[in-house]
Amino acid sequence: MKSTVETLSPTRVKLAIEVPFEELKPSLQKAYREIGAQVQVPGFRKGKVPPAVIDQRVGRGAVLNEAVQEAIPQQILAAVQEHEVKTLGRPEVEITEFADNAPLKFTAEVDVRPEITVPDLSAITVTVPAVEIGDNEIDEQVNGLRERFATLKTVERAAAEGDYVQLDLNATVDGEDVPGGSATNISHEVGSKQLLPGLDEVLVGLSAGEEATFTTQLVGGDFAGRDAEVKVVVKTVKDKQLPEVDDEFAQLASEFDTLDELRDDLRTRLTRVKKVEQIYAARDEALKQLVEAAEIPAPEGVVKDEVDGRKQAMTDQLERIGATLADYLASEDKTEEQIDQELTEAAQEGVRIQLLLDTVADAEDVQVTDDEFGHEIVHRAQRAQMQPQQYYDQLVRSGAAASVFGDVRRGKALASVMEQVTMKDSEGNTLSLDDLRTEDDHAGHNH
Numbered sequence: 001m002k003s004t005v006e007t008l009s010p011t012r013v014k015l016a017i018e019v020p021f022e023e024l025k026p027s028l029q030k031a032y033r034e035i036g037a038q039v040q041v042p043g044f045r046k047g048k049v050p051p052a053v054i055d056q057r058v059g060r061g062a063v064l065n066e067a068v069q070e071a072i073p074q075q076i077l078a079a080v081q082e083h084e085v086k087t088l089g090r091p092e093v094e095i096t097e098f099a100d101n102a103p104l105k106f107t108a109e110v111d112v113r114p115e116i117t118v119p120d121l122s123a124i125t126v127t128v129p130a131v132e133i134g135d136n137e138i139d140e141q142v143n144g145l146r147e148r149f150a151t152l153k154t155v156e157r158a159a160a161e162g163d164y165v166q167l168d169l170n171a172t173v174d175g176e177d178v179p180g181g182s183a184t185n186i187s188h189e190v191g192s193k194q195l196l197p198g199l200d201e202v203l204v205g206l207s208a209g210e211e212a213t214f215t216t217q218l219v220g221g222d223f224a225g226r227d228a229e230v231k232v233v234v235k236t237v238k239d240k241q242l243p244e245v246d247d248e249f250a251q252l253a254s255e256f257d258t259l260d261e262l263r264d265d266l267r268t269r270l271t272r273v274k275k276v277e278q279i280y281a282a283r284d285e286a287l288k289q290l291v292e293a294a295e296i297p298a299p300e301g302v303v304k305d306e307v308d309g310r311k312q313a314m315t316d317q318l319e320r321i322g323a324t325l326a327d328y329l330a331s332e333d334k335t336e337e338q339i340d341q342e343l344t345e346a347a348q349e350g351v352r353i354q355l356l357l358d359t360v361a362d363a364e365d366v367q368v369t370d371d372e373f374g375h376e377i378v379h380r381a382q383r384a385q386m387q388p389q390q391y392y393d394q395l396v397r398s399g400a401a402a403s404v405f406g407d408v409r410r411g412k413a414l415a416s417v418m419e420q421v422t423m424k425d426s427e428g429n430t431l432s433l434d435d436l437r438t439e440d441d442h443a444g445h446n447h
Contacts, residue, residue: 003079011299031066086113089302111299121420130425152238161191166235282423298348306347357410
């Protein structure tokens with residue numbers, strides 16, 4: 001094999017590879033074996049069909065084609081090793097010349113890791129807003145607790161917004177019952193818009209035992225898009241009663257004896273959450289500064305694969321809830337070009353950060369222990385609701401184990417970056433990852 005490498009850009013090279021026909025023989029023999037095991041020819045046992053008969057039956061061209069497809073990845077690998085190219089993503093292959101008994105000539109364009117110089121980390125300073133907690137935020141937390149301890153009391157009056165009603169519903173189209181269109185004894189908060197469009201408007205002013213009809217457009221089922229007449233019958237009206245905010249409430253809603261102690265505890269918890277968010281904001285700012293300072297380019301092919309992957313995941317997610325990309329675009333009032341642009345920008349940023357962290361990991365010779373790798377596998381398996389071994393086997397089969405290993409290594413490189421840069425808040429206090437670790441021990445946070 002002969003090969004040359006041409007640099008197309010700081011992140012892309014083109015390999016030109018020529019393979020003598022003699023070197024393709026092992027791949028050709030393998031192709032004959034594999035095709036021979038699939039074809040059945042009268043008079044020959046399966047897998048024992050001679051090459052000449054396969055040429056007649058299947059065609060020499062098909063065999064050559066299979067051999068070339070098998071040989072190309074191996075030849076690319078050999079050329080990459082010979083030229084010490086650090087490849088990223090999948091190569092784009094173009095066969096330029098090939099005939100029987102003649103050399104195979106092809107090119108492979110592939111993204112490569114650009115040469116990156118990481119700036120002096122200790123010279124980087126990031127500043128994020130100081131943590132501030134207003135009394136109104138504590139009030140919001142207290143109100144959330146009040147809602148949790150609210151009681152419902154039946155009242156003899158018409159329903160108003162915020163009341164809870166028990167009701168029966170029955171939908172008809174042209175006098176005909178809609179399949180699945182009736183329900184009894186549903187509990188519903190008036191004004192919450194949780195059920196059918198138009199329902200909340202007719203409920204206000206209805207008392208127990210009263211009924212009303214309204215028209216609504218059906219979204220699913222056989223009558224989707226049609227107008228349905230819906231009859232609603234109110235069974236009971238209940239008033240939501242919130243407890244008074246006092247020491248007694250503190251005792252009911254928490255382990256504290258007084259309201260002041262409860263508010264102090266809420267302030268501490270909220271501060272902890274905001275401190276975690278603050279560290280993450282500092283992390284994002286540090287990465288942004290480093291990526292800009294190192295002028296890291298984003299390799300096109302890797303970005304394109306990433307965008308395709310993200311778009312596919314988005315489409316799958318929408319399909320699971322019975323929607324399409326077109327529905328989503330309409331609801332967000334965006335064009336597909338805008339979504340592609342957003343995904344591309346996010347993918348470029350993500351790829352640049354990965355390249356930066358890989359470079360830091362190489363420079364600092366970051367190692368990943370079996371324990372650290374195993375811990376990540378267990379964590380991901382839990383999220384996927386699978387057994388760790390089963391999850392790991394699946395990763396190995398799909399060839400994704402190396403990418404998880406890379407993620408763990410980048411995570412360690414990121415922790416190292418955050419220990420070396422200076423992180424401050426707007427009041428001049430120095431932030432450190434240790435704040436996060438002690439907070440983690442209390443709160444069991446995991447990002």
